[in-house]
Amino acid sequence: MPGFDPEISKLAQRVLVNPRKIDYHTGVFATKITPAKDGRPVVIELTDAKTKEVKDTLEVDAALIATGRAPFTEGLGLENINVLTQRGFIPVDERMRVIDADGNLVPHLYCIGDANGKMMLAHAASAQGISVVEQVSGRDHVLNHLSVPAACFTHPEISMVGLTEPQARERAEKEGFEISIAKTSFKANTKALAENEGEGLAKLIYRPDNGEILGVHIIGMHAADLIHEASNAIALGTSIQDIMFAVHAHPTLSEVLDELFKSAKLKGSHDRRSLSEPVAV
Structure with a gap:
């Protein structure tokens, strides 16, 4: 992994x-x-x-070969339009428009899916295709690849969206901001315990200065389903300040993420009223 x-x-x-x-x-x-x-x-x-x-x-006794996927881009005539592949992948910009060897956009030519090498996942390819259809229909759309989730269908499942902790620390050092980490356990979730599936962890990587969600990682029961709340938050630019007040049904596994966002510690003016602060009713 x-x-x-x-x-x-x-x-x-x-x-x-x-x-x-x-x-x-x-x-x-x-x-x-x-x-x-x-x-x-x-x-x-x-x-x-x-x-x-x-x-x-x-x-x-037997060997299973599972070496991943490779781009199938030979024989497409790319050399006729001055397009050079990079390790077999077709270079594109953020709108999936094909880029030629001189750095220019090839008119009316797009490349989606595994062939461009941006993110070799079926649902990423579908999202890229939708982005292209929006553009050719006259509506600009740029897919935020950091909002595209990935999952391993093990037991328990594993899922992620956004940056890993090393990637987040590298970006923070480069751009000059701090990152913080929050974690919650499935052992504290009533639904997981009722299902005898208490093994699991959810991890949030975020900016404490402005509440930006940088990455969410989950290992646990139905992690592949749970990750989409975080994925949508990143796609929509939802901050922790807003999502931490979302209401989740009890008892459900979704409360793992509810507790995760509520446990984030923000700084300065971005730190809304403490959730532990008493409220008059």
């Missing part, structure tokens, strides 16, 4: 891998696989990712 928040990845390993009798190898490539034949097992040669030297050899 290299694209997910490191803290969530570590928790996923503890919950999904460590309790099970699974041998796993990291930091290596399966550089050679010899298929099973005449009663002999499948042989997998593992090469160290850094030294490029053969590190180990595995003998197994």
Whole structure:
């Protein structure tokens, strides 16, 4: 899970891998696989990712190859319009308009989905397509890719939207602002406990100075469904000051995010009345 928040990845390993009798190898490539034949097992040669030297050899009953997706852009005639792919991907701008080798936009040509390499997810491709249709219909629309959620359908599920903590810290250092972290546990959620699914964590990365939501990461029951509240908040530019007063039904898993946003600590004029402050009724 290299694209997910490191803290969530570590928790996923503890919950999904460590309790099970699974041998796993990291930091290596399966550089050679010899298929099973005449009663002999499948042989997998593992090469160290850094030294490029053969590190180990595995003998197994079967091998599942899941190396991800690659762009299928050869043979499209891109060279005829002065478009050069980058590692096989077609360069586009934020509106999915194709960019040629000289940095100019190719008139009336758009590229959506895996072929542009921006975010290789089916729902991202659909959103990019909608953005293009809006533009050719005369209505400008730019898709905020940081608002597009991603999910792993493990048990429990894992989901994320926006920046990871390292990415947020890098951006904060570059742009000169602070970030804060808030967390809530599924162990405090009544619905999760009723379902005997108390293992889980939600993590919020945000700016305490203006309440901007930078990223939300969830591991737990129905995490892939829960992430959309955060996704929509980022897409609409909703601040923590506003979303923390949203009302969630009880008892529901949505209260995990309700507690997450309410636990954020804001600074200065952006810090509205403390939620613990008594209110006259």
